[in-house]
Amino acid sequence: MAEKPEVVVIGAGPAGLTAGWELVKRDVPVTVLEGDSVVGGISRTAQREGWRFDIGGHRFFTKVPEVEALWHEILPDEDFLMRPRSSRIMYNGKLFDYPLRAGNALRGLGVVEAARCILSYFWARVRPPKDQTKFEGWVASRFGWRLYGIFFKTYTEKVWGVPANTIEADWAAQRIKNLSLMNAIMNAVMPKRNQKDIASLIEEFQYPKFGPGMMWETAADKIVDRGGKIVFEEKVRRIHHADGQATGVTTVVTGGYGPGAGAPEPSRTDIGTEHRYEADQIVSSMSFSSLIRVMDPPAPAHVLAAANALSYRDFLTVALVVPESAGFPDNWIYVHSPELQVGRIQNFASWSPFLVKEGRTCLGMEYFVFEGDETWSMPDDDLIALASKELAQLGLVPADQVERGFVVRMPKAYPFYDAHYKKNVDIMRGWLAEVAPNVHPVGRNGMHRYNNQDHSMYTALLTVQNMIDGASHDVWGVNVEEDYHEEVSPGYTSKMSL
Ligand SMILES: Cc1cc2nc3c(=O)[nH]c(=O)nc-3n(C[C@H](O)[C@H](O)[C@H](O)COP(=O)(O)OP(=O)(O)OC[C@H]3O[C@@H](n4cnc5c(N)ncnc54)[C@H](O)[C@@H]3O)c2cc1C
Numbered sequence: 001m002a003e004k005p006e007v008v009v010i011g012a013g014p015a016g017l018t019a020g021w022e023l024v025k026r027d028v029p030v031t032v033l034e035g036d037s038v039v040g041g042i043s044r045t046a047q048r049e050g051w052r053f054d055i056g057g058h059r060f061f062t063k064v065p066e067v068e069a070l071w072h073e074i075l076p077d078e079d080f081l082m083r084p085r086s087s088r089i090m091y092n093g094k095l096f097d098y099p100l101r102a103g104n105a106l107r108g109l110g111v112v113e114a115a116r117c118i119l120s121y122f123w124a125r126v127r128p129p130k131d132q133t134k135f136e137g138w139v140a141s142r143f144g145w146r147l148y149g150i151f152f153k154t155y156t157e158k159v160w161g162v163p164a165n166t167i168e169a170d171w172a173a174q175r176i177k178n179l180s181l182m183n184a185i186m187n188a189v190m191p192k193r194n195q196k197d198i199a200s201l202i203e204e205f206q207y208p209k210f211g212p213g214m215m216w217e218t219a220a221d222k223i224v225d226r227g228g229k230i231v232f233e234e235k236v237r238r239i240h241h242a243d244g245q246a247t248g249v250t251t252v253v254t255g256g257y258g259p260g261a262g263a264p265e266p267s268r269t270d271i272g273t274e275h276r277y278e279a280d281q282i283v284s285s286m287s288f289s290s291l292i293r294v295m296d297p298p299a300p301a302h303v304l305a306a307a308n309a310l311s312y313r314d315f316l317t318v319a320l321v322v323p324e325s326a327g328f329p330d331n332w333i334y335v336h337s338p339e340l341q342v343g344r345i346q347n348f349a350s351w352s353p354f355l356v357k358e359g360r361t362c363l364g365m366e367y368f369v370f371e372g373d374e375t376w377s378m379p380d381d382d383l384i385a386l387a388s389k390e391l392a393q394l395g396l397v398p399a400d401q402v403e404r405g406f407v408v409r410m411p412k413a414y415p416f417y418d419a420h421y422k423k424n425v426d427i428m429r430g431w432l433a434e435v436a437p438n439v440h441p442v443g444r445n446g447m448h449r450y451n452n453q454d455h456s457m458y459t460a461l462l463t464v465q466n467m468i469d470g471a472s473h474d475v476w477g478v479n480v481e482e483d484y485h486e487e488v489s490p491g492y493t494s495k496m497s498l
Contacts (some may be wrong), residue, residue, distance in 0.1 A: 004028050005280035005467070008249055014453045015285040015443030017219040018070065024226035026468050032228065032276055033249070036202075037256030037267060038213075039220045041285070042413060042444070043453050045213025046319070048406040051249040051362050053319045054353045055410045055458050057331055057346045058212040059085070059205040061366020062291070062454035066461060074219045075208055081352055083207045086329055090394060091150060091336040097131040098334060100151060120146035131165075138169035156334045158343040159368045160313055160416070168417045171450065189273035209354040212453070232256065233268045234275060236286060238296040239439065248278040281467050282436075283460065285443035287312070287412055292428050294435070303431040306424035310448055315413035316376060317346075318431035319385035321404040324349065326397040327361040336393065341375065342390045343368050360403065365391065371411045380407040415448045429476070440467065440475070447476065455479040 007023055009016045012034035023030040038044055045052045060080075062068050074082075088095040097104040106114035121144030129137035135156060138149040156164050208214040220230055234251035241247060253273050255266030284291050292299050292307035299307070332346045346364035348355045356362055365387035369376045378386070384405030392399045415421075425448050432439055440463045441447050443456040451459065455478055462473040 002394045004393075006034060006278060007031075007281045007283065007286075007467070008250070008277050008279035009037075009283045010291075011041060011285035011443070011445065011446070012039040012216070012220060012230055012232075013285055013456070014043050014216065015446060015456040015460040016041075017216055018284070018457040019224045019464055020228050020282045021070075021074070021219055022461055022464040024228040026225050026464070027227075028468060030223075030228045032223065032230045032231050033234055033236055033251055033254070033277065034230060035254055035286075039230070040213045040216035041214045042410060043135075043216060045211030046386075046406070046408045048319070049404070050323065050357065051319065051406065052211050052213065053348050053362055053364055053406075054211055054213075054346070054351070055315065055317060055318070055408060055413070056344075056366060057348070057351050057364070058207075058453065059083075060207060060212070060215075061205045066456055067454040067457050070213065070457060070461070071206070072244065074222065075215055079208055079210075079214065080206050081209050082204050083331070083351060085331060086213065086350070087332050087334065088330050089151065089155075089334045089336055093395070095333070096151075104153070105147075105390055114144075117144060117146045118151075120144035133169050134165050135167035135169055135172045136163075136165040136434070139164075139361070140272050151336070154338045155334055155343065158341075159414070161341065161368060161370060166418075166422075168419060170413075171417045207352055209352050211352065211355060231275075233266060236284075236294060237274065238294050239284075239291070239436070240296050241436040241439075244283050244435060244437070246279065246439045249277055249278075249282065250274050250276045256379050263344055265414055280438065282439045283463055283467075284439060285446040285460070286450045286458070287415075287445035288425065289430060291439070291441065291446075292432070295432075299428075299431055299435075303427055308426040309424050310421060311416040311418065312371075312412040312445070313414040313416055314369050314371040314376060314409070314411045316367050316383070316407060316409045318367070318383050319348075319406045319408070320363045320365060320384070320391065320397075320402045321360055322363055322397045322401055324356070324359050324361050326401055328396070329361070332364075337394075340393060341367060342394075343386065343393070345396070346486050347396075350434070363391065363397070368414075371409075376409060383407050387434050401497050412445050415445055415450060417450070421448060432435075442475070449479060451479055 007028055007030045009032040012032050016032055020030050042055050043058050045054055052376040087098045089098045094108050098107050124141055124144045128141045131137045134139050134432040137452045139152045148473045152274055153164050160167055233254055233256040235254045236249050237252045238250040239246055253268050253270050255268055255271045289307040289310040325348045329351050331350045333345050333346050335342050342365050349361035388399040388402040391397045442459040443462050444451040459475050459478050462475050466473055
C-alpha cells in the first residue's frame with residue numbers, strides 16, 4: 001500500500017463526511033460516494049419551497065469531547081443556537097411532561113389512576129415480570145404494568161410496528177436509563193440533588209440555525225475545498241475483493257432518491273451507467289446488510305442469510321405549514337393515543353426561528369412505517385390529508401388552516417434490534433474481517449447500531465485514526481455501554497430519544 005492510501009468513503013451522512021473531513025485534513029486522497037443528490041443522510045435538512053425541516057428534529061448533544069470539537073471546527077460558533085428542550089406526551093387528550101416527572105404524571109392521571117399506578121408498581125416489585133429480556137418485561141419491572149401500558153407500550157409499538165413483548169430489552173436499556181418509579185418519586189420529593197450538570201445537558205441542546213443539514217452542507221464544502229471529491233447520485237453496487245483485500249467499488253448512477261426523500265430532482269443525465277473506483281481502504285456507512293450483499297465475489301450463503309435477516313423500521317414525515325399561532329412551545333409532542341397513526345409532532349419554529357417564515361410555522365407529523373406498507377405507499381396528497389385530519393383530531397389546528405404540505409420518506413431510519421441481530425452482525429463482521437479487513441463499517445446503519453450523529457461521527461473519526469495514524473481503537477466498542485447515552489438524571493423517570 002502507498003504511504004497515503006487511496007480511500008473511498010461510502011455515504012455522505014454524518015459518518016461518511018466525518019471520515020472525509022478527517023482524511024483531507026491528513027492530505028489523504030479521498031472520494032466520497034453518495035447515492036443521493038444531497039448530503040446529510042438521515043441528518044439532512046429537507047428543503048421545499050424555502051421551508052427547511054429535519055427528518056425528525058435533530059438535537060446536537062454529546063459526551064464525546066472530540067465530536068463536540070469537530071462540530072465547532074466545521075461550523076463557526078455564531079451558526080449554533082442553544083435551544084431549550086421541551087417535549088410532552090399527548091395521552092387521552094392531556095399533555096404530560098416528558099421526560100416523565102412523577103408528580104406531573106401522577107397528577108395528570110387523576111387520583112384514582114395514580115393510585116392504581118402506584119399499586120401496580122408495588123405489585124411489580126413483589127412479582128417482577130418473569131421475562132425481562134424484552135422491552136415489555138424490562139419496563140414493567142421498573143415502572144409497573146399500568147404506567148408501562150399508559151406511557152410506554154403504545155408509542156413503542158407505533159415506533160417499531162411489532163408487539164412490545166417481542167422487542168429486545170437492549171433498546172430500552174439504551175434509551176430508558178437505570179431509573180424506576182421509586183427513583184422518580186424520591187427525586188420529585190427531594191429535588192435538586194446533584195442535578196445541575198446533567199439537567200443542563202437535558203434541558204438545552206445545540207442546533208445549527210438552519211438545521212443539521214447546515215452542518216453537513218458546510219462539511220461537504222470544506223472537504224471539496226481541501227481537495228476531496230464528493231460524487232453524488234451514484235450508488236455502490238459492487239465491492240470488489242481478492243486475496244484477502246478489497247480493491248475497489250463499482251457504482252451505478254441512480255439520479256438520487258429525488259424529492260420523495262427531500263432531495264432535488266436528479267441532476268445526472270447518465271443514469272444507469274457504471275463507474276469503477278480503485279481503493280486501498282474503504283470506509284462504509286451504507287447499511288451493513290447491503291454492504292454484505294454487494295461484496296463481489298459474493299459472501300457465502302450463511303453470511304448472506306445473516307445480512308438478509310437484519311431489518312429496519314422506516315419513517316416518513318408530513319411537514320404542514322400552519323399559522324404561527326397554531327404552533328406550540330415544545331420542540332415535539334409524542335402522540336400515544338392508539339387511535340391516531342401519527343407518532344410524534346415537531347414544531348420547527350421551536351427548533352429555530354431561521355427554519356420558518358414570517359407569521360407561519362411548519363409542523364412535522366411523523367409516521368413510523370415499513371417501506372412499501374400502506375402508509376408508505378399512499379400518494380403524497382392523501383398523506384397530507386391524513387396528517388391534517390389527525391392534527392385537527394388532536395385539537396391542535398383545524399384542517400382548513402393548513403396552508404401547504406410536503407412529504408419526505410426516509411427508508412432504514414431505525415436499525416431493528418431483534419433477538420438475533422447481534423449474532424447476525426457478528427457473523428457478518430467475522431466474514432468481512434477475513435476477506436476484506438480494509439473495509440471499515442462505520443455509523444448507524446453501517447454498523448447496525450442505534451447510533452446518534454455523535455456516535456456515528458465518532459466511529460468514523462476512530463476509523464481514520466486506525467487507518468492512517470496507526471491507532472488501534474475498538475470501533476465496535478463505541479456506544480455499547482448501557483448507560484452512556486444522553487443522561488441519567490434523578491428526577492426523570494425515562495428518556496427515549498427517538
Ligand atoms: C427520526 C430520527 C431522529 C433522530 N434524531 C437525532 C437527534 O436528535 N440527534 C442525533 O444526534 N441523531 C439523531 N438521529 C440519528 C441520526 O440521524 C443518525 O445517527 C445519523 O444520520 C447517522 O449517520 P450515518 O452517516 O451513519 O448514516 P446516514 O445518515 O444513514 O447516512 C448514510 C448515507 O449513505 C448513503 N448511502 C447508503 N447506501 C449507499 C450506497 N449503496 N451507495 C452510496 N451511498 C449510500 C445514504 O444515501 C446516506 O446519505 C435521529 C434519527 C432518526 C431516524
